[in-house]
Amino acid sequence: MTSVSYSTNRILFQRAAVAMTVIGLIIMVAVILSKNDGMLVYSLDDPYIHLSLAENLLRGHYGINLGETASPSSSILYPFVLALGLGAQLGTYAPLIINIVAMCAAIWLLAGRLFDATASETDHTQSPLRFLTLLTLMFTFSAVALPLTGMEHSLHVLASVMVIVGLADMASQKQAPNWMLIAGIILCPLLRFEGLALSGAALLMIALYGYWTRAILTGGVIVAFIAVYIAAMTSLGLPPLPSSVMVKSSASAAAADSNMTSMVQSIIDNLARAFTHRQAMFVAGFSAVLLLGAVLQSTRAMWPVAIAAALAGAAHIVAGRWGWFGRYEVYVLAFQITAILIVFRPMLTAPNVIRIAPVILIAIGILTAKPYISVTKNTPAAAHWVYGQQFQMHRFATEYFPKAVAVNDLGWVSYDNDTYVLDLWGLGSEQVRKLRAEVGHQPEWITELTREHGVVYAMVYDQWYFGNLPPEWCRIGTLSTPATDLEFIGDVSIYLVDESHGSDLRDALNQFAPTVPQNVTVTVHDCVS
Numbered sequence: 001m002t003s004v005s006y007s008t009n010r011i012l013f014q015r016a017a018v019a020m021t022v023i024g025l026i027i028m029v030a031v032i033l034s035k036n037d038g039m040l041v042y043s044l045d046d047p048y049i050h051l052s053l054a055e056n057l058l059r060g061h062y063g064i065n066l067g068e069t070a071s072p073s074s075s076i077l078y079p080f081v082l083a084l085g086l087g088a089q090l091g092t093y094a095p096l097i098i099n100i101v102a103m104c105a106a107i108w109l110l111a112g113r114l115f116d117a118t119a120s121e122t123d124h125t126q127s128p129l130r131f132l133t134l135l136t137l138m139f140t141f142s143a144v145a146l147p148l149t150g151m152e153h154s155l156h157v158l159a160s161v162m163v164i165v166g167l168a169d170m171a172s173q174k175q176a177p178n179w180m181l182i183a184g185i186i187l188c189p190l191l192r193f194e195g196l197a198l199s200g201a202a203l204l205m206i207a208l209y210g211y212w213t214r215a216i217l218t219g220g221v222i223v224a225f226i227a228v229y230i231a232a233m234t235s236l237g238l239p240p241l242p243s244s245v246m247v248k249s250s251a252s253a254a255a256a257d258s259n260m261t262s263m264v265q266s267i268i269d270n271l272a273r274a275f276t277h278r279q280a281m282f283v284a285g286f287s288a289v290l291l292l293g294a295v296l297q298s299t300r301a302m303w304p305v306a307i308a309a310a311l312a313g314a315a316h317i318v319a320g321r322w323g324w325f326g327r328y329e330v331y332v333l334a335f336q337i338t339a340i341l342i343v344f345r346p347m348l349t350a351p352n353v354i355r356i357a358p359v360i361l362i363a364i365g366i367l368t369a370k371p372y373i374s375v376t377k378n379t380p381a382a383a384h385w386v387y388g389q390q391f392q393m394h395r396f397a398t399e400y401f402p403k404a405v406a407v408n409d410l411g412w413v414s415y416d417n418d419t420y421v422l423d424l425w426g427l428g429s430e431q432v433r434k435l436r437a438e439v440g441h442q443p444e445w446i447t448e449l450t451r452e453h454g455v456v457y458a459m460v461y462d463q464w465y466f467g468n469l470p471p472e473w474c475r476i477g478t479l480s481t482p483a484t485d486l487e488f489i490g491d492v493s494i495y496l497v498d499e500s501h502g503s504d505l506r507d508a509l510n511q512f513a514p515t516v517p518q519n520v521t522v523t524v525h526d527c528v529s
Helices: 002-035 047-057 078-087 091-118 128-140 153-173 179-191 195-208 212-235 243-248 250-256 260-274 278-296 303-319 330-343 357-388 390-400 430-439 443-452 499-515
Strands: 405-407 421-423 457-460 474-480 492-496 521-528
Touching: 002 091, 002 128, 002 357, 047 078, 047 091, 078 091, 091 128, 091 153, 091 330, 091 357, 128 330, 128 357, 153 179, 153 195, 153 303, 153 330, 179 195, 179 212, 195 212, 195 303, 260 303, 278 303, 278 330, 278 357, 303 330, 330 357, 357 390, 390 457, 390 499, 430 443, 474 499, 492 499, 499 521
Parallel strands: 405 421, 405 457
Antiparallel strands: 457 492, 474 492, 474 521
């Protein structure tokens, strides 16, 4: 009877956790809708790159512009998942719905392990302190803010937690790897390339537990998927890794180019940057704590969980990225927090500790969740910024002046837009990525490419070019958004590239200017070079 009661309370706690997540997301979505004229806008412009690729996948094309292949997505699988959402007529709500489902599933798993770590067979009431602990740890998962980035990170968090929980089930129940563990291992690298570290560590643990056949077969599935992806990209004339990974990760770019010297230097530089980031300190500390916790146990039952979580954390420190709205490292902290709840359960549920266990976990949660609390608070403002800047650029490019355009912030401008968009940053153009990697931004090749693609005008951030824009370009307009504490770029400069369209572009800007939101201004210039 006691066992049934414990199980019932555990499920009730998990349901409450999911309800808290959904309520938080509903409130956040309502705030965003109210600030953006009833329109759902994500807190980053990046998801619209994925949506742009997804809409072309439905047309049988891999790229941003029809007729030009490109690999702008940071994920192998996510654009295909979004394509299913677009095919189901979900539109821009597709990323939100997918990410809400993923985050709720991840929180369900977290809540179950939190209940186990703070309850005993004789004391498993639904205490307010346990709910406060849950709320704190939910911020470590960035449970409300992360789905509203519209990116694949919520799915990656879920897959990572599935791996840790699956390893725990395998080790504690002394049973073969279950479907959740196998699915999580396969999904991690298909959602984010850094997921290879956790999947590799988990496969090693499965093999060491004697399930060599399953480890080899599961690893073979991952290799097959990645091999098919690389073969497909190569056949399209694209690099083996996505352009976004190559542009944002010098180590990945060096590895793809087989430049060992550059790769080693990039790893050294990445390590140096990591240890100036507060979240890297927590990841390193949690890795050490997990290994210590496994050693201190009287049995080796949770060694697979501790070792896999520690190894994957160390790998992210070596080659991973940090920050940018708290999305790059959140999956590491999510699976490490879950691993701590599992590995330290015997200690947390000890008779002399059980009462203070939630307090210990709340302290850990507050320390690690601080950046994500700030991100959650700033999410409506970030979404409003995207609405005021990138969405207005999209409106101008599709409704007022649908001509070939050059940009350096690919996303909304390219989504739901069949007119050619030249990405001067290189995510949506392999030509540009190579040129930037070789010589940086230079007026000569920018002029050549804009002429080749018939670009009429450009909407760019001057700060990104250090004076290297073509001198013949005429700055004919400025899109200004109010100053903010968020790490977003301010004004967008609108340049006339093709002089024959000067009068038409100026007229379009004059028509567009009165239609922008109240806190956004469009200034039209005679010509500023």
